[in-house]
Amino acid sequence: MAEAAPPPLHRGLPDEIAIWEILVRLPPKSLLRCRAVCHAWRRATTARDFLLAHYARQPALPLIYGLGRDIESLDIIPFDHRAGVATADDRLLSVARIGGPYVRPCISCDGLQGLYIGVDQLSIVNPATRQCARLPGFTVTDTHRPVGMYPHSLSGEYRILLAPRDPDDSHQLYTLGSNQPPRPIDIDGRVVDELSPFTPLLFHHSLHWCLDNMTTVFDTTAESFQEVLAPDGADQFMMDEIYGGALFEVDGMLGMSSLNAEFTSVGIWSMHNYESKVWAFKYRVELPLAELTMQFGKFKPYGWGVPSSWDGDVTMLLQFGDWLLQLDMDGKVVASLHRHKGLFPTQHLLKQTLVQHSFFPTLEGYVVNASPFI
Template identity: 65%
Template sequence: MYPHRPTGEYRILLAPDDPDDSYQVYTLGSSEPPRHIDIEGPYVQDLSPSTPLMFRGSLHWCIGSIIHVFNTTTESFLQMLAPDVPHSVDRYVMDILYGAVLFDMDGMLSMPILTDEFTSIGIWAMQDYENEVWTSKYRVELPLADLTVQFGKFNPCIHGVPAFLDGDVIILVQFGDWLLQFDMDGKLVANLRNCRGLFPTRHQLKQTLVQHTFFRTLEGYAVNASPFI
């Protein structure tokens, strides 16, 4: 779902699951059937593992080494290249299961990349969006041996789920039954147990959007606590 700026409408993009089908666009609140659009783009099975990122008015999905961009104004697709990082984990298998994670960091399209030794997670940002120029912004070292002894085996399929919060990038990784939260200095700042089968997401939960005095505070809830763990 995305906002269509020229009309102020909210629309849903329906991807095809067969070469003979076409993309369709449905307008929320409309009694009209979905409208077919004649464009080329990835099939629904390719897009479904990923949560799209709305960035600069376009929807972005990263599949393998390709970032698919749907321009919500012109209703057309284009492709961009993800950063080519030596000695990084082949993202294809993990993308099929979970989708790569794209996020907005200080107005830059960004993504995490795990090294093939599982010892660090790099945060890469597209410094020049028009010319597709990526740059390495951060590198979070993971003391893999120590964390494995303390928490269990590292799960590379749930790694580097980042979020940009109050000027800081938060990294979530899973070891055994534990979901761990790291800051950009590689410091473990929070943990949560019994997280097997947990599906990562960038969405944040808040107790209330507006802090009215008549709202009851949940027992044990800290207003300034991490919204992730």
């Protein structure tokens, strides 16, 4: 006699829909809680094909970091600017807190964060899985510094690009999980002092930096540099300052934004045809700077970004005093969030992932759900 089929995971709801239409769309924390419902859900949601599909559906949200008051710590906060988020405070929910002296962000990619903990200790962290490991040999006084991280499409490896301090030195590549030291690559490119103050955007298998009225591009497949001219009219904006330009992705296109010198408007361009590397001006957003300053305090130009929302809309994130403001393309305040001092926006992105990376256990000091996590 044939065995009876097991009951569905949810009465009246086919397993295929429950797993591949509902669970696969949940944020990581909610999905982890659902694994406790039954063995079948745990088994299905820990399979690699499910985890990859789950990761693909996660939004890439701009990161905000919060410095702890009573202890030395750093909160990793993806700013959820999507429509439908319940309250303003729900937009600033921390996904992890890292403890240690002088914690600061360095590089990020695919849900992974590179953080300096202490004076010279570079660590790789996955906030969603609470995995952390140290990268030996990386110090702030080295001749090379990390300026970007990316998945290498041909090998599947995660690599870190290191730029030299001396223009006569070569760039280097370090493979996560490798027991080999960084290998030099014979290419011409920017030195660390030019690249490290900026956050690169990974787009079309290339790292992009916006600086000096140029877009510097590192092709992660060919592992070579090229320069792309800034958009026409960009000279009216501050493309050469540390807070002057931002690159972002919207509707599958590369976007660029920049403040003008008076902080009263933002120019936004997009590259409709990436292969041609031609920019098109989209719009200028007028900022009611005097009105916002009177209501919220002094504008902090180093803490701003132009993220792309999950549904393709574009919103701006600006810091005024102790307030974090979300503005739409009409310059109107969508949300105002009052937080303690030490909260600062960045141009890093976090797309959370529960995918298990094989390199983690091979690294020094590998831990799960232990210090430096608080």
